[in-house]
Amino acid sequence: MHAHLFIPCLVEDCHPEAAVAMAAVLEHLNVEVRHPSGQTCCGQLAYKTGDLPNARRLAARYLDVFSAPGPVVCPSGSCVKMVHTYPELFAPGTPEHARARDLAARTFEFCAFVLTLPGADSLGARLNVRACYHGSCQMGEGAEAPRTLLRAVQGLTLLEAERPDRCCGFGGVFSLQFSAVSEALADDKCREILAREPDVLVSAEPSCLMNISGRLARLGHPLPALHVAQVLAAALGKETPPWK
């Protein structure tokens, strides 16, 4: 089988290791990965700032970018959620609406997709690390998938912060417009993570990783911030553990 890689803008340029690892894990599970060209942004920023005309334009672009049939896999819960919102942006009955529904139905968050693949339950992954998992509030119904994958890694100690699913305070433009409140929430999150004494911070949401690891660095307690895919790739021997 094949899958199209949907690479969020933040991952493409700031956290490319997550996408490399995602491709490696998928290939390990005998998925042929394809990387459609022309990817920029799924429209999430426009949508969340109330700019529906631009959100619609960017969504229409992505209907073209991912027009080839087959599953679309993305290492970000919030970008997947955006694509799942595409049908709301087009009037029912229009060709765009039908295409948006089709794309939404075949777009998957990486961890949820991996769990549907044959062989996912016997990966044989092994990695000795204390990993604190941050469950992003953007994961929706797929909130358990990353935990399931991490629990299956032998040697990995899965830790969770006191309030594991509480927002880390990023919220996109929120972090710019309400910077003090955003920082206070990030501080709560950092304190609760550090209390578990992890070796690494792990999440399935790149924007949370950027927010939390950025704050940890400023607080003087930096932690390697890894996408679940990077943990799996390292545990499968596909990648050198990036924190070593």
Add this chain to the structure above:
Amino acid sequence: MEVTTSQFRAQSEKACRDMNLRAVLDHTTRYFQAKRQASLDAFDHRDEHFARARAARLNALARLPELLEELEKNATAAGVTVHWAADAAEARDIITGIAKEENAKVIVKGKSMVTEEIALNPALEAAGAEVWETDLGEFIVQLAGEPPSHIIAPAVHKSRADVATLFAEKLNLHGQSIPELTLLARRALREKFLAADMGITGANMAVAETGSVILVENEGNIRMSTTCPRVHVALMSLEKVAATMQDAADILRVLPRSATGQKMSSYVSVLTGPRHEGETDGAERMHLVILDNGRSRIMADPVLREALACVRCGACLNVCPVYQTIGGHAYGWIYSGPIGSLLSSMLLPPEHTRDLPYGCTLCGACKRTCPLSIDHPKLLLALRAAGNTANALGAAHALLARHPLAYRFAVGTARAVDPKLDLLPRLPGLPGTAAFAASRRPPELKASFTSRHGRLKNAAKKERS
């Protein structure tokens, strides 16, 4: 109260730096969450009950005009004088008019958010009446000259020590422990109940099929406000109608559990008209004021109308990370938290509420907690879209994102010039980035995935050949 929603951002920044407030909020919101969770854990068939409550509320909204007419007919038949108020000024005029007509010198009030919404107390005081809030929390904030900071716990921002100081200053009553302070307040308030000419309450619900007003509380003060004085005025916002007593029961099954974690509140009063012939208690005369104040306008919006399903349990405040950090007052009006941002944005002039829909990380804790499954984030996004206050950052990003070559060129240039994004805080037209970069180490621009992936593919091809 003065409406300061336009200062929401500045007020929230200030509030989150108040570490005493943060500690009180942390304690109380955790307490409410734990109580709610324990009660839900012991609630059999809870999803079914939540669905029934939601159906009851949505049914009421769908049939609103018809149900309000039925309510008026049945309440009138039960001996209630029904009034209609289009806006806050009309409602104040109606209620101060009743107070004058009844020559009411002392007025007791049961806790009611909608009377706060119409700023009733100052109007009554201007008309010469003495007005006493009788809910303990409301009594505390009235003494402090503050608005409530939580829908169901108005003085949630005050510690026990704050209250002891306040009672000593304002009432010359001295106590330290919570039972002592409560007893002092009770003694002070009992005198007011006995002296009162008129009692004013809100309404948690009004039942169309019977014309009854339903009031839910734990202290008994609301019931006393309806039974001690000779006149009782209930003020309801028009969406609070329930079609039948069965619907009201379905809502009551989830309201106290979501609010305080109780199976049922200590007092549930069902008032069907004033004291009837042969009855031993109840007011001699009862008025019901039905307030619109912008709600008909909200009802016309197919997305936003869902906010009117709210039963004011306050659960969304307790789970909201932003509310937990800034409390209620920062929101600038009486309604706070996720539902407050929605209600204030809909009820107040748009130019005063531009920032409210943005004071949210869209984490969705409110939606997951709401007993009516109101989709607060979706509604806040609809308000953002309606306000259409597109920012420079978003517009520039969207323009580039539509043109992949220009986008790659822009990122490539940035990567060459400033890979660690050191210049980010100094870019003009991006307010907030300086604060963000001071607070978080910004991400670096690295060799892109596209270039890495291309290299890997080429290497794999070479290996094969």
